[in-house]
Amino acid sequence: MNARGHLSAETIDLLHLAALKPDQAAVAQKHLEGCAACRGRWDELVSDSQKFAQYVYPRTVGEVTSRLVNTSLIDRLRLWGFGRMLVPAVGVAAAAAIAGVVVLGNRAPVNPAVDDGYVGIKGAPTFKVVAQRVSGGQLEVKNDTVLHPGDRVRFVAQPAGARFLLVVGKDSRGSLNVYHPLDGQKSAEVKAGELPGSFELDDSVGTEQLWAVYSAEALEAQAVKSALGAGQSVPGAQVVALSYRKEAKGP
Amino acid sequence: MSGGVDRNGKVSDLYRKYGPVIYSRCRRLLKDDALAEDATQEVFVRVMRHIEAAPDDAAALAWIYRISTNYCLNQIRDRSRQAEPMEELPEQVGEHPEGEMLDRDLAMQLVQRAPENLRAPAVLYYVDGLEQEQVAKALGISRRTVINRLNEFMSRSRKFLARGAA
Ligand SMILES: [Zn+2]
Numbered sequence: 001m002n003a004r005g006h007l008s009a010e011t012i013d014l015l016h017l018a019a020l021k022p023d024q025a026a027v028a029q030k031h032l033e034g035c036a037a038c039r040g041r042w043d044e045l046v047s048d049s050q051k052f053a054q055y056v057y058p059r060t061v062g063e064v065t066s067r068l069v070n071t072s073l074i075d076r077l078r079l080w081g082f083g084r085m086l087v088p089a090v091g092v093a094a095a096a097a098i099a100g101v102v103v104l105g106n107r108a109p110v111n112p113a114v115d116d117g118y119v120g121i122k123g124a125p126t127f128k129v130v131a132q133r134v135s136g137g138q139l140e141v142k143n144d145t146v147l148h149p150g151d152r153v154r155f156v157a158q159p160a161g162a163r164f165l166l167v168v169g170k171d172s173r174g175s176l177n178v179y180h181p182l183d184g185q186k187s188a189e190v191k192a193g194e195l196p197g198s199f200e201l202d203d204s205v206g207t208e209q210l211w212a213v214y215s216a217e218a219l220e221a222q223a224v225k226s227a228l229g230a231g232q233s234v235p236g237a238q239v240v241a242l243s244y245r246k247e248a249k250g251p
Numbered sequence: 252m253s254g255g256v257d258r259n260g261k262v263s264d265l266y267r268k269y270g271p272v273i274y275s276r277c278r279r280l281l282k283d284d285a286l287a288e289d290a291t292q293e294v295f296v297r298v299m300r301h302i303e304a305a306p307d308d309a310a311a312l313a314w315i316y317r318i319s320t321n322y323c324l325n326q327i328r329d330r331s332r333q334a335e336p337m338e339e340l341p342e343q344v345g346e347h348p349e350g351e352m353l354d355r356d357l358a359m360q361l362v363q364r365a366p367e368n369l370r371a372p373a374v375l376y377y378v379d380g381l382e383q384e385q386v387a388k389a390l391g392i393s394r395r396t397v398i399n400r401l402n403e404f405m406s407r408s409r410k411f412l413a414r415g416a417a
């Protein structure tokens with residue numbers, strides 16, 4: 001029973017999973033018998049569950065298992081021994097991680113290679129972030145991944161023909177920092193693969209942003225930061241923009 | 252990879268077990284069977300590692316609530332749906348979020364107008380009917396923060412509805 005005199009969603013879900021203790025289950029069942037609101041929620045879950053079993057599961061289980069069982073980027077990194085190449089965290093105040101790939105500025109979020117000749121046939125550059133949980137385990141950080149203070153992130157660049165890379169992050173307080181080359185004044189030459197170093201996430205919480213700025217020529221960090229800070233596009237660059245959320249701790 | 256068959260079995264068992272809860276939440280939030288089906292797969296793929304590592308069902312559910320809420324809210328934002336006509340604010344809305352139960356559809360409409368940081372707590376509390384402690388656990392924030400965000404959500408929603416009525 002929750003503070004509002006009804007069964008909470010968790011209680012209803014646990015009852016459905018047959019995960020309540022017998023006495024708790026009995027109390028919940030009794031409430032369901034006498035409460036139309038909770039009964040409605042229960043019936044909805046039962047009906048959705050039948051739909052899932054009858055239609056959704058058979059249609060989707062193949063893809064779900066293949067996505068989870070097939071080799072992931074992280075497995076490949078492990079295979080290549082990247083796990084042992086982690087260097088100690090560097091003292092960067094805020095750290096960075098990921099999300100969807102969007103092209104900055106006034107351009108639409110489409111393939112960033114469209115109007116830049118140097119990317120050529122190699123396609124668009126990509127930038128990935130791999131997080132090492134403070135609680136153990138690694139994951140590739142995606143759009144909606146929630147990270148926590150103490151987690152570490154590493155970057156994997158795929159420049160697709162671009163020669164230089166500058167990685168800029170904006171922490172939840174709004175300050176811009178250069179993460180690669182660390183505190184650098186200019187873009188650094190880049191090769192495909194993991195960038196050296198890993199970053200430990202600090203205690204600040206909120207949404208943080210990250211930009212991987214690929215270019216054919218080395219760019220001045222200050223000019224890039226000014227453009228990004230003002231929400232403008234960076235001339236002569238292919239920008240992969242990412243954002244992620246940092247929250248206090250896991251459940 | 253060795254053990255591929257065992258792994259397949261484990262993934263499909265967990266999908267069969269937790270898929271219904273994920274699907275039901277996604278349907279409730281997205282109000283569309285096809286979108287809910289896609290969302291169920293995406294959420295399960297993201298939550299699988301956490302479910303595997305969870306000590307019990309309640310811990311697994313906390314991850315499911317967090318990840319499915321964030322995923323569905325992102326979907327809703329990305330669809331940038333047209334604003335739907337507002338319904339009347341129910342009578343029982345008072346000064347404190349405790350004891351209140353907003354109509355689910357109205358709550359979802361209000362959620363879409365709320366700032367990002369208020370959305371997940373409001374969905375979990377008003378749409379799902381989780382308790383404040385469970386919302387705090389699912390989102391990894393303090394109960395105090397949950398209460399503050401729910402209060403802010405209610406106060407903004409009241410102002411919004413008052414403006415709409417004026
Ligand atoms: Zn009830």
